[in-house]
Amino acid sequence: MSLFASMFGSTYREAGSFSSPGGWLLRAIGGGKTNAGVTVSEYGSLRLTPVYACVNRISNPIAWFPLRMYRSRPAGGKEVVSPGNGKGQHPFAQRLGVRPNDLMSSRTVRKTSQAHALLWGNGYLEIERDGRGRGVGLYPLLPDRTGPVRRNGDHWFETTIDGTRHQLDSDDVIHIMDQSQDGYVGMSQIALHREAVALGLATETFGGKFFANDAKSGGFLLHPGKLSPGAKQNIRSPNGEVKRNSENPAASLDDQSGLNNAHRVKVLEEGMKFIQTTIPPEDAQFLGTREFQIAEIARIFDVPLILLQSHEKTTSWGSGIEQLMIGFIRQTVGPWVDAWEQELNWKLFTEEEKEQGYYVKFNMNALLRGDMKARAEFYNKVFMVGGFSPNRILQLEDEDPIGPEGDEHFVPANMVPLKRATDPNYQPNGSATPAAEREPDPNEDEAEERAERDGQ
Structure with missing residues (x-):
């Protein structure tokens, strides 16, 4: 049983954000209130709608993409791992994408940890293992009470649950992070840009007090x-x-x-x-400041403004919203997906399972494959040159295969390689057989005689 599961009775409390443990980070970056006069924390920053929207926009695809366990085939290709304990099976194969632990759905686990990584710069999940060392569960850990420790050449993680500090082996903790100074601890986006977040919170407070005072200044x-x-x-x-x-x-x-x-x-x-006596909101460019802070927050999280329902001075990428979404998935969501896959594939499986070819992968095709017409045209062109088999196309569309015969590759019968058209001795594997060594073909003689008569 995992440490999280055994201690799940702990009470969730809004902690001191990047001021804990001991307030070292808060002091390091200036501490206390910001220049805007408000205090900023990872928890409190979610009350600012652009921050909440950005976290939601990135976390939702991570939580929504199908997550499956695969096994590489010795002859090439891959197969979906089925649940069980036999050869080619894994006890966590089905639960990974559905219910990583008895308390949470896969969507909840992934969205929670991704939000932690976006706000604190670090998302942690404890791996629960069975008696054979195989991963059979994932449990999120609170980022303000968990962190890596490196001492005397050893590396592990420590977390606090119910006021008690616990050590976790490095291989038993999935650590999702983005930018870092030392490679061990990610940098909190909110801590780095606390002044930008503070200005957004300050304008909201100003607006609230303005309307509470009959929409009049002092x-x-x-x-x-x-x-x-x-x-x-x-x-x-x-x-x-x-x-x-x-x-x-x-x-x-x-x-x-x-x-x-x-x-x-x-x-x-x-x-x-x-x-x-005070400057009216229109003179203080109140609305403009609020709109500008939306753009500031969007830049922090690398989210297009149009995805935040903000259309101020924005243009679409490519030819429209489809290209914009594809660009957003590749530019913003894709690197996070890669971070998840690298951590899961390195730590979730035992060394024996890695040698057997086990790995996990997010299926991002749902948001990258375009509309029905574009996909049909693409599949048809690749299929016609023997690039995709019918089963490969069905797999990309998340449909069931049609059987072993669906693994065949096809080419049009009226198309031949250029070398065959110019070399009568051409053989498919590049081996040409001289005409003198071939068996005589009576049809060839008849064709030659016919050609001579036609020439006369």
């Missing part, structure tokens, strides 16, 4: 003379705090502001006037 009250003691008492208490309602202590002058009182007439005593 200012002061201008009195034509001296404020009478009664009016002063009605506005503020002697110490300057907001005047409280004696009948309802929870109420205050704030009851006269906010969206619930928008557009109502407010009465100012003794000829007072309200003077606006």
